[in-house]
Amino acid sequence: MRIGLFVCHCGNNIASTVDVKKVVQAGLKLPYVVFATDVDYVCSAPSQKNIEEAIQEKNLNRVVIAACSPHVHEETFRRVLKRAGLNPYLLQVANIREQCSWIHDNVIFATIKAIDLVKMAVAKVSHHEPLVAPKVGVEKRALVIGGGIAGIQAALDIAEGNIPVTLVEREPTIGGAMAKLDKAFPTLDCAACILTPKMAEVNQHENIELMVYSEIEDVKGYVGNFEVKIRKKASYVDYEKCVGCGICEQKCPSKASSKFNLGRGDGKAIYISFPQAVPKVATISPKHCIYFQRQKCRVCEKLCPADAVDFKMQDEIVTERFGAIVTATGYSLFDYSQYGEYGGGRYPDVMSGLQYERFLSPTGPSKGEIKRPSDGKKPETIVFVACVGSRDEAKGRPYCSAVCCMYTAKQAILTKEHLPESQIYVFYIDIRATGKLYEEFVRRAQEEYGVQYVRGRVSKIYTDNGKLKVRGADTLLGEPVEVDADLVVLATGFGASKGASTLAKKLGISHDSYGFFTESHPKLKPVETNTRGVFLAGACQSPKDIPATVAQASGVASKVLGALSKDQIETSPLVAAVDARRCIGCFQCLGVCPYKAIEEVALNNGAKIAEIIPTLCQGCGLCVATCNPGVISLNGFTDNQLISEVEAIVKG
Amino acid sequence: MSRGNLEPEKEPVKNGTPPKIIAFLCNWCSYVGADMAGTTRLKQPEGVEVILVPCTGRMDPLFPMKALVEGAEGVLVSGCHPGECHHQDGNLYARRRLEVLKGFLPFMGFEEERFSYTWISASEGKKWQQVVTKFTERIKSLNGKKD
Numbered sequence: 001m002r003i004g005l006f007v008c009h010c011g012n013n014i015a016s017t018v019d020v021k022k023v024v025q026a027g028l029k030l031p032y033v034v035f036a037t038d039v040d041y042v043c044s045a046p047s048q049k050n051i052e053e054a055i056q057e058k059n060l061n062r063v064v065i066a067a068c069s070p071h072v073h074e075e076t077f078r079r080v081l082k083r084a085g086l087n088p089y090l091l092q093v094a095n096i097r098e099q100c101s102w103i104h105d106n107v108i109f110a111t112i113k114a115i116d117l118v119k120m121a122v123a124k125v126s127h128h129e130p131l132v133a134p135k136v137g138v139e140k141r142a143l144v145i146g147g148g149i150a151g152i153q154a155a156l157d158i159a160e161g162n163i164p165v166t167l168v169e170r171e172p173t174i175g176g177a178m179a180k181l182d183k184a185f186p187t188l189d190c191a192a193c194i195l196t197p198k199m200a201e202v203n204q205h206e207n208i209e210l211m212v213y214s215e216i217e218d219v220k221g222y223v224g225n226f227e228v229k230i231r232k233k234a235s236y237v238d239y240e241k242c243v244g245c246g247i248c249e250q251k252c253p254s255k256a257s258s259k260f261n262l263g264r265g266d267g268k269a270i271y272i273s274f275p276q277a278v279p280k281v282a283t284i285s286p287k288h289c290i291y292f293q294r295q296k297c298r299v300c301e302k303l304c305p306a307d308a309v310d311f312k313m314q315d316e317i318v319t320e321r322f323g324a325i326v327t328a329t330g331y332s333l334f335d336y337s338q339y340g341e342y343g344g345g346r347y348p349d350v351m352s353g354l355q356y357e358r359f360l361s362p363t364g365p366s367k368g369e370i371k372r373p374s375d376g377k378k379p380e381t382i383v384f385v386a387c388v389g390s391r392d393e394a395k396g397r398p399y400c401s402a403v404c405c406m407y408t409a410k411q412a413i414l415t416k417e418h419l420p421e422s423q424i425y426v427f428y429i430d431i432r433a434t435g436k437l438y439e440e441f442v443r444r445a446q447e448e449y450g451v452q453y454v455r456g457r458v459s460k461i462y463t464d465n466g467k468l469k470v471r472g473a474d475t476l477l478g479e480p481v482e483v484d485a486d487l488v489v490l491a492t493g494f495g496a497s498k499g500a501s502t503l504a505k506k507l508g509i510s511h512d513s514y515g516f517f518t519e520s521h522p523k524l525k526p527v528e529t530n531t532r533g534v535f536l537a538g539a540c541q542s543p544k545d546i547p548a549t550v551a552q553a554s555g556v557a558s559k560v561l562g563a564l565s566k567d568q569i570e571t572s573p574l575v576a577a578v579d580a581r582r583c584i585g586c587f588q589c590l591g592v593c594p595y596k597a598i599e600e601v602a603l604n605n606g607a608k609i610a611e612i613i614p615t616l617c618q619g620c621g622l623c624v625a626t627c628n629p630g631v632i633s634l635n636g637f638t639d640n641q642l643i644s645e646v647e648a649i650v651k652g
Numbered sequence: 653m654s655r656g657n658l659e660p661e662k663e664p665v666k667n668g669t670p671p672k673i674i675a676f677l678c679n680w681c682s683y684v685g686a687d688m689a690g691t692t693r694l695k696q697p698e699g700v701e702v703i704l705v706p707c708t709g710r711m712d713p714l715f716p717m718k719a720l721v722e723g724a725e726g727v728l729v730s731g732c733h734p735g736e737c738h739h740q741d742g743n744l745y746a747r748r749r750l751e752v753l754k755g756f757l758p759f760m761g762f763e764e765e766r767f768s769y770t771w772i773s774a775s776e777g778k779k780w781q782q783v784v785t786k787f788t789e790r791i792k793s794l795n796g797k798k799d
Contacts, residue, residue: 069687070704098690099702103781109670109698116701508738510681512775530680530738530774574706592709594740620739621710625749637706642715645703649674650722 001126004035004060005118006051008042008067010097017101019111023066026115030122034058042067048080055084062128064121066094066114072521087130089573089636094121116649123648127641131573136615138224139323140564143168145216145503148176149546150538150553151328152198157557158326159207163564166209166320167202168230173212173277174199176330177539180260180354182361182368184546185410186441192276192363199278212239213283217317219325219506220595222618223533224569226322234313236284237270241308244280246272248300248309256288258365261358264351264373265365270300270309274363284309324533324560327517328553329503331494331539334389334397342388342461342490348373349468350461352388352492353407360414370418372487375466379422379486382415383470384408385458386428390493399514401493401543405432408491409445416449424451425483427458427472435547454481461488494543507534516542527556535559574636575617576624582631583609589623589632598623670699671725671791675784676715678708680738681773682730688777696781697788700728707731708769709742713753720762726791728784729769736773743771763794 005027009015020038027036035058039047042065054060063086065077070093078088094117104110140163144155147169155167167174178184179199181191202208217229237248248270258267260274269288272280284300286292291311301309336352337345349372351359362368372379386408390401405428412424426445431453433439445451458472467484474481496515504511509529510518517536520528527535537553538544544552563569578589578598585608590598597616600608612623612632621634633639677683683704689696705711708731716727729750731743750769757764768787772780 069690071684071687095687095702098687100690102690102693103696104698105695106698113698113701120701120703505736508740510732510736510738510774512773518774530684592745594742618739620707620742621705622707622739622742622745625710625712625745634706634710637710639712639714642703642705643718646674646715646719646724647722649701649703650672650719650724 001032001062002034002058002060003032003062003064003122003125004051004054004058005033005037005064005066005122006042007036007038007096007118008065009038009040010067011041014067014097014101017104017107017110018096018114019107022111023096023114023118027118027122030119032062032126033122035060043073043076048076051077051080052084055081055086061086061090062125063091064094064118064125065091066096066118066121068097069093069095069099089131090125090128092121092125092128094118119648120645123644124641127638127644129635131635133570133573134614135568135570136224138564138566138569139226139321140164141166141320141322142324142326142560142564143226143228143320143322144326144328146176146328146330146538146540147171147174147202147210147212148328148330148538149178149195149198150330150540150549151176151326152202153550153553154326154328154537154556154560155202155208156198156205157554158560159205161557161561162207163561164207164209166211166322168214168216169210169212170215171212171273172235172281172283173273173279174202174210175274175278177354178546179274179276180262180357180361182357182364183410183414185406186435186437188410188413196276196278199276203278210279212279216503216506219508222571223563224323226325226533227319228322228325229317229319232316232318234315235281236286236309236311236313237282238308238310238313239279239281241306242281243306244272244277244282245305246282247303247305248282251299251303253297253299254288254290256285261365262352262355264355264358282308323564324535325507326535326537326556326560327503327507327509327540328537329497329500329540331496331543332498334492334495336388336490336492338395339388339490341459342385342488347461347463347468347488349486350488350490352490353404353411354492356411356489357407360411360418370415377486378419381423381425381483381485382487382489383468383483383485384412384424384426384489384491385470386426386491387457388490388492389495391429397493397495397514399543400432402432403543403545404491404493406435406438406441406545408489409433409442409451411489412445412451413449416451425470425485426451426453427456427470428453429455429457435545456481494539497540500540507531509534516540527552527559533563571615572619573614574619574634575614576612576619576621576632576634577614578610578612579631579633580609580611582629584629584631585609586628588626588628592622592626594620594622670697671788671795672723673700673726673728673784673788673791674719674724675700675702675728675730676705676708676711677702678731678738678743679704679706681732681736681771682780684774685772685776685780688775689780690777692777694777694781696784699725699788700784707737707739707742708746709737709739711746711749713749716750716753716767717760720757720760720766725795726766726768726787728787730772730780730783731769733771733773765790765794
């Protein structure tokens with residue numbers, strides 16, 4: 001065995017705390033190490049070439065790279081080995097950056113630790129065997145979860161690449177949060193005017209299958225071969241027959257609050273979300289429907305000219321196969337009733353930014369006229385409060401929601417256009433206007449429209465004589481401020497979409513403590529997840545505005561098209577295998593395998609043993625730890641490999 | 653031990669050699685969390701050395717046992733939070749096995765406190781720093797009692 005060791009300086013990322021030369025010297029003394037050198041940037045193109053040459057010249061048959069985390073560059077170096085004619089799995093990476101140089105100050109101890117990490121890697125690599133990645137076919141279809149602007153853009157771009165897409169949306173219409181907006185900053189284009197053509201395109205595209213009012217029930221499989229169960233919720237209206245005439249909604253005698261208008265404004269038990277809904281079909285909410293509650297009525301059924309109402313409809317579960325999955329599930333707004341000091345949701349004239357947006361919209365509850373919900377009067381003084389549920393440790397939301405400063409400025413401008421005589425105050429902590437033309441937009445609100453910006457948090461909102469008293473502080477003047485307002489709009493921040501963590505579990509992806517899905521790398525793999533074949537777009541990953549969401553959605557489409565462009569995908573060879581001669585056929589492993597990758601096979605002599613299907617195995621190793629006679633081994637993580645690492649550390 | 657020529661001679665060392673701790677981290681959550689701690693430069697004791705496992709479900713109780721027998725001063729295992737295992741429920745199997753192992757340690761002549769398992773997600777770099785710092789302190793105080 002001939003092991004080559006390459007120790008990276010990473011500029012001074014590693015070299016400033018680890019004495020790289022000493023690591024090389026110590027490495028040369030280790031068993032089977034025939035070549036060791038230090039490299040400035042081991043991942044750079046010339047260094048990769050040098051490793052290839054060293055492998056060939058020194059006849060190396062194992063390689064250890066001491067550099068950054070294997071999660072960063074393991075694949076890069078596997079390709080280097082492959083180019084040099086060596087099996088790519090004869091590589092071991094020692095993580096001396098993220099888990100050594102970056103977390104220590106003491107050069108001596110950091111160097112000792114780096115040497116230990118190299119010892120572990122050398123010990124482990126000497127147990128490596130050449131491995132061949134199994135190949136599997138690819139289902140050339142994509143699933144997009146969520147029909148907001150992110151999902152719409154991703155679906156359209158993938159479909160344009162000639163890959164069939166299924167777009168699943170849990171509401172009865174696509175459009176998501178953007179469909180609820182009146183205008184979009186900083187250009188003030190009408191949100192519906194730019195969104196609805198895309199919605200219609202989704203509906204008409206030959207490569208897109210639209211499944212509204214449906215949710216993901218279960219996900220199995222792996223990249224190229226996902227098997228997804230989708231629950232089509234009972235809408236009690238046959239979407240195939242419904243023509244969207246809206247007679248049912250007009251005549252429905254029930255009363256409900258409008259979900260699309262976020263509880264502001266009246267709705268009916270049978271409803272079409274909004275005039276430009278796609279698909280434009282009616283849906284019955286059983287909770288509000290008189291027939292479902294009292295077994296009488298059925299007015300809609302009698303009046304429907306298309307005979308589409310079906311009270312006997314049941315949920316239906318369909319199973320489909322996909323090669324790649326995009327999650328574009330968006331966000332949910334922070335629930336401002338958690339702010340007791342702002343009335344805790346008790347005052348009708350205190351509302352969230354998105355609720356206010358509905359009042360601004362011509363399709364909203366007041367047909368685009370700004371009125372106080374309490375008495376229907378035109379408000380004269382309107383106060384906007386920024387950072388409600390953002391940048392507030394006390395509410396468990398320390399992060400910035402990225403869009404509230406901008407939508408507050410937008411709503412202030414729109415309000416001034418509707419009610420030029422009105423007086424507008426914006427309470428803010430800082431103005432974050434970092435996008436293209438954003439700062440200019442906020443300036444316009446202040447200078448052209450005369451919106452009063454007050455730097456400071458609002459401490460209390462209470463009612464007094466039909467007015468809302470807004471009490472805060474102007475931290476620039478250093479004095480308390482009190483405003484008598486007719487209407488208060490809270491710029492509520494973004495949280496994870498409802499059900500995000502349940503979906504994450506089904507997909508096998510992770511999320512942060514706020515529920516936003518975790519990308520594979522914060523800078524360089526922003527749309528990938530740690531589960532191959534599952535991708536992210538839009539606000540489900542972190543709060544973002546429409547331009548950033550659309551950019552990410554188009555980015556995700558290119559990743560999906562890339563993944564599905566091949567006829568076969570290599571799966572990881574780091575899978576488990578049963579030693580057929582020693583298996584006693586107890587089948588303990590069968591019960592624990594989360595992927596149903598183990599099956600019973602009969603030998604010629606009639607004995608039954610377990611066998612692992614390599615393309616189904618995901619290499620978790622649970623069966624290995626479960627196997628009593630110890631006859632299952634996991635490539636890359638055998639008992640010998642792990643114990644050799646332990647011994648390398650403690651025995652030195 | 654080949655670390656001889658690197659033993660602290662010239663540079664003053666404040667607290668002596670840090671105790672040798674082996675940490676088994678799952679590939680999907682805790683290893684990424686530890687990387688995250690590195691990326692954000694969260695300083696940690698130098699004695700903690702990480703062995704990557706594909707899932708805590710792979711953990712054979714033999715590994716921590718072997719580590720202690722061979723001379724590790726402490727062993728830490730960390731995986732995805734219960735219910736959030738990348739491989740569905742490997743961490744729950746691990747929890748059962750490791751809990752049993754914990755009970756066994758005193759019979760093998762080790763303090764139970766030399767072994768611990770925990771759950772750290774990919775975004776919890778800060779938590780990883782706190783866990784290793786605290787665990788190192790615990791091992792130091794155990795070592796102190798021995799002397």
